[in-house]
Amino acid sequence: MTDLDKDIKDLRVLISEEEIQKKLKTLASEIEKVFTVDEDIYVICVLKGSVMFCADLVKHFNHSVQMEFIRISSYGNEQKSSNNLQAIDLTLPNLHEKNVLIVEDIIDTGLTARFLTDLFKIKHHPKKLAFVTLLNKKCARQIEIEPDFYGFEIDDKFVVGYGLDYKGYYRNLPYIGYFPS
Ligand code: 5GP
DSSP states (O other): OOOOSSOGGGOEEEEOHHHHHHHHHHHHHHHHHTSOTTSOEEEEEEETTTHHHHHHHHTTOOSOEEEEEEEEESOTTSSSOOSOOEEEEOOOOOOTTOEEEEEEEEESSSHHHHHHHHHIIIIIOOSEEEEEEEEEOGGGOSSOOOOSEEEEEOOSOOEEBTTBOBTTBSTTOSSEEEOOO
């Protein structure tokens, strides 16, 4: 038994496991085209939310890949972006003149994407920087920013699954779901 106020039986599928897995292949080949063929890609997995997406996406890359992990929190336990970013761990190697791909789960207000993009440009001076997010909530944007690549555009609803949580739960679901209001 969990202490959740939401029950998994009420969860509706928004994007199926099959749709996600199919999308990853096309996304990976699009992304690879922007990087020079025989150079490493430094893939930056933004924890915790992008753990599933990032792990599955890199399996489709033909480039040699280095994986790095950073951790940021912006939602806390709520269903609304707090506008209050918490950088929990930003430890990274030297990425100067490297090919960098930031992998996010979802862009909502745009605050996290802006913070990360600025951080990498200003602090790391990569040779090439690209940003991919699985989900793009364009209609919720408070800051003008667009990813270089995204998997699916979704409405302004709170989603869970495939890495995305509600109060720490549901990250393990292989699909993206939502609780109808
Ligand atoms: P932003 O800074 O763009 O407002 O939010 C980015 C972060 O908020 C995401 O990386 C994600 O962790 C969280 N987030 C935004 N929308 C959702 C959502 O619908 N569901 C969940 N579980 N997390 C979300």
